[in-house]
Amino acid sequence: MLYDGAKILTGLIIGVAFFISPFIYDAGKPYKKPEPQLTEKAKKAGECVASKQFMREWHMQLLDEWRNEVVRQGDRYYRPRQLAREMRLDKRLMDQWRHFISDGTRHYIPKTDKVYYKSLQNTCLDCHSNKTKFCDECHNYLGVHPYCWNCHIAPEEK
C-alpha cells in the first residue's frame, strides 16, 4: 500500500489540474485565426511588391534585404519585374535568391513595371497605415516582437 496515499493523490490531482487548466479554459471556444486588415489604399492598389503568399512567408527576409541594400549599398529602388526577368536569365542570381523561390518564379510575376522606393516607414506603412490591425494582428498572435518600431515611426491611427 502507498504510504501517505491521500496526500500524494491530492497533490497529483492538483498538479494535473493546474497543468491542463489552460486546455480546459479554452475548450469549446472557436479557434480565432489572426485577420490582418487591408486599408482602403492597400485594397485599391491591388498588389504589393510581391504576391500575398510570398509576403506572408517572407516579408521579414525581404525587409532585411531591403535594409542592407539601402543602408549599405545606397540602392533605394526595388524593381520586382526587372528582378524576375534578370533571375530567369542569371543562374547565379537564381541561386542567391533560392531561399525565396519555391516554384522557380519567386511566387511572383508582377503585372506592371512599377518601381518601389525601398522604405518600411515611407512605402510599406504608407499603404499599410493600420499597423495595429495589420502588422500587430499576426505578430501578437504568434508572440513575436520585432523591434522595427523602436526606431521606425508607425503612422498614427484614428
Added chain:
Amino acid sequence: MMGINRREFLKIAGLSTLFGLGAKSVFQLLAPGELEASLPPLQKEKKIQWAMAIDMKKVNDSLLKEVINACHRYHNVPKIPGPKELKWIWVDDFEHSFPDQAEGAYITEEVEKMHFPLLCNHCDNPPCCRVCPTKATFKREDGIVMMDWHRCIGCRFCMAACPYGSRSFNWGDPRRVMRDKELKKLNPDFPTNKKFPTRTKGVVEKCTFCYDRIDKGEYPVCVETANKIKKDSFIFGNILDPESEIREILKKRFSLRRKPELGTGPNIFYLI
C-alpha cells in the same frame, strides 16, 4: 662523460634564446619595415567624394541657427541639455574649431568673432570606420561616412576615434523626450519628421550627409536651408570632379579644414 652537462646545456640554451630574440631586431635595424598603423590606407579607385564648402563671409549666427534647427528637425534629433546632448551639426569659435592653428596665432578680429558650423567631415580616411568592430559605420562608394544603426552595438570606439567630436551617443531612448516632463517642454512636437526614423537607446549617431536625399538626387538639408536664406553660402559637390562648383570655388578662395595634419582627409572646407 657523455654529451654535455647541465651547465653547458643552460649556456647554449640561453645564448640561442638571446640570439633568436635579438635576430628580429637586427633585421629591423638593417631593413626597417613600417608600422601597419602608419601605412597609407588602401585606396579604391573613387569617382565620387561628396564634400562641402562653407563660405564664412556669407554665414551668420541666425543663418546657422536655422540650419541647425532644420537638420535636427529633419533627422529627429531631440534637444537634450547637458552631457547627454545629441548633435549632428553645431557651432563653435575659431579657437575650438581649429585648436592646432589657434595657439599663438594673431588672427584677425573678423575671424576671431566667427562661429564655425561643425559636423562630420566625411573623411577620406575615417578613423571611426577603422575602429568599428561591427562595421556599423563604414565609408560608402560615394565617400559618405555612413552609419548603419541596425548594426551599432554602442561600444563608442568610433566616438573615441573621431578627432572632431562629430558623434553623439544615445544614453537613453530618444523617444523619452515625448514622456519626460522637462524634456517635453524642449521638444513639444517630437518626432519632428515622421518620414525619418528615430534612433534607439545605446546607438551612436551623427551626420550622414543626408544619404537618403542624395540617393534621391537632392541636396542635404543644411545646404538647401542655408542657400535659401543666403545664396551660395553652403557649396556642396563632388570634390573629385575638377569641374564641379566646389572645386571652382576652392580654386578662388582660401580655405581651412579641421585638423588636416591628422591625415584623416576631412572634406568640409571653410572659406575664410
